[in-house]
Amino acid sequence: MHINKLEQEVLHIYKTSLPFLNRHRSCSAVVLDPHPPLRRHALTYVPILTTLLALLNLVMGRHPSCLKQKLKKGLWSPEEDEKLYNHIIRYGVGCWSTVPQQAGLQRCGKSCRLRWLNYLRPDLKRGTFSQEDEDLIISLHQVLGNKWSQIASHLQGRTDNEIKNFWNSTLKKKLRSQGIDPNTHRPLADNNMELLQKTQCPHTPNKLSPAPATRPPLFDPFPSSHNIIQKTEPHCPDFILTPDVEYDSTPNSNFAPYDIVLDVWNCYNNNNNNNTIIDSKSSIISSNGDTLSNSSNRKSMSSSAQICNHNNNSSFNWVVQQDNKLDSSLQNFHLEDTTSFEDYGAFPQIPFPVGFDCGFDDAYSCLDS
């Protein structure tokens, strides 16, 4: 039989057998994997389907032996790196599950993705962390916790894995040696005291007020030289976050004003010994011009907010309202800025404080001076 004829025959059988077949996760070969309701019937056809599969994989250029080939694990060889690098440079990043075959690698797509993101991609910054990087990581960890990918997004060219390793191997110890609990960023003595209290009187409320951290945060977005003004009555919760941000959209921008604002807000709470983190009960109640969405399943809204700016260089207003039932201690906070979004730069340069009034119309310009 001519190969084209064979191909047509096999493909015809393939199409009619689709409910009994599936794609192998790692090598994309066709495998016998009927949908659950059909498994009973599939047994009848196992012999013929097995033959079919052999033909099908042969026709589609995937020898059945690939199913038995064990995917390689462990360290990447320079040859593998070269293959992956050349492939991505040539074809770009697409579907990772198909990359291994296309690049001729005996790896799973996930492994390829990780290798590219953590080692091969050209924009990676290598070498040791500077003191500034170190300070920034500690500050961000204080605000974000172990959200390594979020922390990494504030350090250009650094990967979440790199930062995580650096934290676990170096920074944790460094903080402990300074008498600071790396988990809470508070003095270790405080934690011991609390632990002791809990152990001694597990059913009585803690009457000691939490001691302030003796170590000032390395990054303080609200310098003491500025005044924080309570804009609302202390017991009149009606808080609304209303930043007016002129958003200079770039397609691959790592920054989203919405994320930044929430980061600032969470940082603000942390610096004031209020550990409340805006969570999924917060919701965006209005926006104009752009689509804003957030997943209701995540704990931190700052990690899930998405801003899709359909009109480049357009400005938009948005409002976030906190669920009153969540935490009555969360009061109003009001944010105003008309700065070009590009000007925000990295996290420590974020100009706008929460409930903050520096006496200028443009909060950003006053920090520049």
Add this chain to the structure above:
DNA sequence: AACCACACCAACCGCCTTTAA
């Protein structure tokens, strides 16, 4: 030289979310 302990870090694993069919 041999052994051990420790530090570092690349890579894996498992879980969760998102996307596509």
Add this chain to the structure above:
DNA sequence: GTTAAAGGCGGTTGGTGTGGT
């Protein structure tokens, strides 16, 4: 609306290098 695949993330592991005994 449901399901499966893909993507993304954080925790963990295991290999390798280094320094001390």
